[in-house]
Amino acid sequence: MSFDLSQLSAIVPLIIVxxxxxxxxxxxxxxxxxxxxxxASLALGGCVFAFVAVAAQWDAAATKTTVLQGMWVMDRMAxxxxxxxxxxxxxxxxxxxxxxxxxxxxxxxxYGIVLFATGGMMMVSHADHLLMLLIGIETTSLAxxxxxxxxxxxxxxxxxxxxxxxxxxxxxxxxxxxMALIYGTTGGEMTYAGIAAKAAVSSxxxxxxxxVYFVLIALIFKVAAVPFHMWAPDTYEGAPTxxxxxxxxxxxxxxxxxxxxxxxxxxGGPGLPGEPIGWVRILATVAILTMTFGNLAxxxxxxxxxxxxxxxxxxxxxxxxxxxxxxxGIAGAQSAVLFYLVTYTFTTLGVFGVIAWVGKRGDERxxxxxxxxxxxxxPALALAMTIFLLSLGGVxxxxxxxGKFYLFRAAMQSPELYPLVIAGVLNSVVSVYYYLRVVxxxxxxxxxxxxxxxxxxxMRAALVLTAIxxxxxxxxxxxxxxxxxxxxxxxxxxxxx
Amino acid sequence: MHQLHTQxxxxxxxxxxxILAGLTVIxxxxxxxxxxxxxxxxxxxxxxxxxxxxxxxxxxxxLAILQILVYAGAxxxxxxxxxxxLNRDEIxxxxxxxxxxxxxxxxxxxxxxxxxxxxxxxSSATPLLGGPLSEPGADFGTVASVGASxxxxxxxxxxxxxxxxxxxxxxxxxxxxxxKQEDDAEETARRRAQVATEIRPESMVGGPTDATANHxxxxx
Amino acid sequence: xxxxxxxxxxxxxxxxxxxxLLTMVAQHVGPHRPTKAKQIPYEAGSDVIGxxxxxxxxxxxxxxxxxxxxxxEAAFLYPWAVNYRKLSCxxxxxxxxxxxxxxxxGLGGVMVFMAVLVVALAYVWRKxxxxxx
Numbered sequence: 001m002s003f004d005l006s007q008l009s010a011i012v013p014l015i016i017v018x019x020x021x022x023x024x025x026x027x028x029x030x031x032x033x034x035x036x037x038x039x040a041s042l043a044l045g046g047c048v049f050a051f052v053a054v055a056a057q058w059d060a061a062a063t064k065t066t067v068l069q070g071m072w073v074m075d076r077m078a079x080x081x082x083x084x085x086x087x088x089x090x091x092x093x094x095x096x097x098x099x100x101x102x103x104x105x106x107x108x109x110x111y112g113i114v115l116f117a118t119g120g121m122m123m124v125s126h127a128d129h130l131l132m133l134l135i136g137i138e139t140t141s142l143a144x145x146x147x148x149x150x151x152x153x154x155x156x157x158x159x160x161x162x163x164x165x166x167x168x169x170x171x172x173x174x175x176x177x178x179m180a181l182i183y184g185t186t187g188g189e190m191t192y193a194g195i196a197a198k199a200a201v202s203s204x205x206x207x208x209x210x211x212v213y214f215v216l217i218a219l220i221f222k223v224a225a226v227p228f229h230m231w232a233p234d235t236y237e238g239a240p241t242x243x244x245x246x247x248x249x250x251x252x253x254x255x256x257x258x259x260x261x262x263x264x265x266x267x268g269g270p271g272l273p274g275e276p277i278g279w280v281r282i283l284a285t286v287a288i289l290t291m292t293f294g295n296l297a298x299x300x301x302x303x304x305x306x307x308x309x310x311x312x313x314x315x316x317x318x319x320x321x322x323x324x325x326x327x328x329g330i331a332g333a334q335s336a337v338l339f340y341l342v343t344y345t346f347t348t349l350g351v352f353g354v355i356a357w358v359g360k361r362g363d364e365r366x367x368x369x370x371x372x373x374x375x376x377x378x379p380a381l382a383l384a385m386t387i388f389l390l391s392l393g394g395v396x397x398x399x400x401x402x403g404k405f406y407l408f409r410a411a412m413q414s415p416e417l418y419p420l421v422i423a424g425v426l427n428s429v430v431s432v433y434y435y436l437r438v439v440x441x442x443x444x445x446x447x448x449x450x451x452x453x454x455x456x457x458x459m460r461a462a463l464v465l466t467a468i469x470x471x472x473x474x475x476x477x478x479x480x481x482x483x484x485x486x487x488x489x490x491x492x493x494x495x496x497x
Numbered sequence: 498m499h500q501l502h503t504q505x506x507x508x509x510x511x512x513x514x515x516i517l518a519g520l521t522v523i524x525x526x527x528x529x530x531x532x533x534x535x536x537x538x539x540x541x542x543x544x545x546x547x548x549x550x551x552x553x554x555x556x557x558x559x560l561a562i563l564q565i566l567v568y569a570g571a572x573x574x575x576x577x578x579x580x581x582x583l584n585r586d587e588i589x590x591x592x593x594x595x596x597x598x599x600x601x602x603x604x605x606x607x608x609x610x611x612x613x614x615x616x617x618x619x620s621s622a623t624p625l626l627g628g629p630l631s632e633p634g635a636d637f638g639t640v641a642s643v644g645a646s647x648x649x650x651x652x653x654x655x656x657x658x659x660x661x662x663x664x665x666x667x668x669x670x671x672x673x674x675x676x677k678q679e680d681d682a683e684e685t686a687r688r689r690a691q692v693a694t695e696i697r698p699e700s701m702v703g704g705p706t707d708a709t710a711n712h713x714x715x716x717x
Numbered sequence: 718x719x720x721x722x723x724x725x726x727x728x729x730x731x732x733x734x735x736x737x738l739l740t741m742v743a744q745h746v747g748p749h750r751p752t753k754a755k756q757i758p759y760e761a762g763s764d765v766i767g768x769x770x771x772x773x774x775x776x777x778x779x780x781x782x783x784x785x786x787x788x789x790e791a792a793f794l795y796p797w798a799v800n801y802r803k804l805s806c807x808x809x810x811x812x813x814x815x816x817x818x819x820x821x822x823g824l825g826g827v828m829v830f831m832a833v834l835v836v837a838l839a840y841v842w843r844k845x846x847x848x849x850x
Contacts, residue, residue, distance in 0.1 A: 018660055018833075022663070022833065022836045025667060025836060025840045026836060026839060026840070028840075029839065029840055029843035029844055030839075030843060068652075068653040069649075069650050069651075069652070069653065071653045071654060072653065104683040104687070105679070105683065107671070109667055109670075109671050112667065113664065113667060113668065113671070116660060116663065116664045116667075117664075119660060120660070120661075120664075123657060129654075131651070131654045132653075132654055132657065135654055135657045135658060135661055136657075138661055139657075139660055139661045139664055142661065142664045142665060142668055143664050143668065145668065145672075146664070146667070146668035146671055146672055149672045150671050150672065152672075152674055152679050153679065158672075161672065184625075185625050185626050186625075186626045187625065187626065198626040199626065201626070205620070205625055205626055206616045206619045206620055206622075207616060207617075207620045207625075208625075208626055209616075210612075210613070210616045553722055554722075559795075559796065563792050566788065566792060567785070567788055567789060567792060570788065571781075571784055571785040571788040571789075572785060574781050574784065574785075575778070575781040575782065575784075575785055578773070578777040578778050578780075578781045579778060579781075581773040581777065582773045582774075582775055582777060582778055640795055640796050640799045641796070641799045641800060643796045644795075644796025644797055644799050644800035645796075645800055645803070647793075647796055647797075648796070648797060648800055648804055648822075648823055648826060648827075649804075652822075652826050655793070655826065655830065656826065656829055656830055656833075658793075658830075659829070659830045659833035659834055660833060662786050662789060662790065662833075662834060662837065663833050663834065663836060663837045665782070665786055666782065666783060666786050666837040666840070666841060667837065667840060669778075669779065669782035669783075670779055670782070670840075670841060670844060673775050673778050673779055673782075675774075675775055675776075
């Protein structure tokens, strides 16, 4: 009936990040000004502790267990995602402090909200119950709306937050409606295992299928896939740059975690192909449209943030190829998606970190032309940016190459998915063009204005960390692939294979 | 046996549902079509009350009361305040971008409505996965039974909601900071930059942060 | 249970109907002699200065948000209070008397919930979102 306290050990990382978030809020309001400068370190410390706690759970989570009355699932996929979220939060904290200070709106709540969002993402990745999924997604989204709109003196920030909020609330409506239909048609099931058991027998109820599609619509809204991508360019452009990185990396990874779990084990995946419900075919179309639209739109952008927003839409498309592969029951597709998420996370955080550092107060330097001559003025920064852009484009020897390689290799196992792979490869080639435009501007054009960015140790630390991570993922992907493989295998085992 | 049991629902219940659902939809339509925001908000109150009636007719008694307390009470107060803050003159109609977009929107909305209608119309022909639902118990939906499941089976989601509420409070205050608070934040940022300067003085002398901060200070 | 709503509905209808009826009666029965002075806002004798639609402080919004959140918190406490005796008992209740030891589960659960919201309260308090200056 009531859960025993020993089960609380399962949610220690969640307790750490939310507890640290509360502490930061209190410190922000109660501490004196000088003491407040330590808030970012406090947030960073929380992330480190949470990471250690996640790592400590890894061995015990080799087999899936469910705790807290079936609300919280402990398996390696969830822990793998947790580690990604915590790293995302840590790097965001490192980048955002100097950024906010430079642009004159530093406030400690930012770090608290980042940690709360991380807690929400953990709920999403560990959810084994539709209710937990809803609460997790809402916590994450609410925090993301606030992070988008927190730059009060920038009208675009408010505009982006407004659009994100209105569209996001609408998508949540779809999510809740879909959950209600699933609950009703399965006779009151809300746990994933319960729904999967009912769906495995028969999924021929039209109301049930409608519910599944509604949930799918809400989730692909959160990952900004076509045709539910409209909010992304304005939101990503308007948000403070560190928050953009956090959303493009963390929130997207959390939504993909939910998609993997729901559509990889409940409505499809190994042992339970999604074809009866028919979502695989639809998602395949969405994947192709998303990749193509994202890349074609990115080609035309002059604003780097906007270009990367469209590129992030395209990356959602690549990831959806992996989800489709999971849906048709290809072993190893799950771990390919997880590996791609890790490389994409570090790359995205890095690229937005560089953008945050290049701009200064009143002059954000968001246009490609503004970046001319960076290669001579700030060679290290330009090198980091080049690494990140090549990784986004999938050029070896960066992590992005192996991300795409594993993803497409998994999809290649089924001849039905060849069109998806061909579309993905063609799109990658197209995308290299607009990524290289920036590189060319940095190295082969002369600066029109002096390039001087403010000194910041934490910004440097974050960029060095992400750049090394991207290169290491490209040179020695083995270890992370193994971890992702363990995470993927855990899910396959659950599904009865 | 796998049918939706519409026949077990009596005629009075069907009529009640039709009236309440109709009121809900009419209120919602008024909310989005009235140009006067106050009228729109009052229509929304009507929708919330009718929705509470729907909940009550579904034996969700506690939920019905909460609907009135929280939605028709607190959320309406919030809406009225927002209408007052926004100052009516500023509320202009959002210009839909071009006839093509508007047309696409209408087509898409019409398609979704048609799809949902056909799903509901066909739903009695396809089996429910869980078989027919059983009648709710006599104490279903009362405060006691809601509490009994909320504080046992759903204890963890209940705690998780507190985090959601915390984010809502902090977020609401952050996005509605006043100009003065914004100035304070800027002052704090400047002071923190100075603290950073004291820690690493050599790297900051004449640095851009210092220069812009002084520049800003001169402005105020 | 559902039949109880018939009485409630009738009471609501009677209340609303009475209010409408009185308003209509007052409008039709009462004398109407409008003059220019009577028609100006407030009838206070002085001319209106500026637009009546002044912009309100954003404080109203902040207070409303907090009211909403703590309203929801209070709503969660009703079912808790009703079940408190049952939640505090390790065994079943017999005629409202606990047959086994004391459980702190119900109390602890709500305390954690409240603690998080106390953080929210402390935060808004210190940020001077409550109260006017």
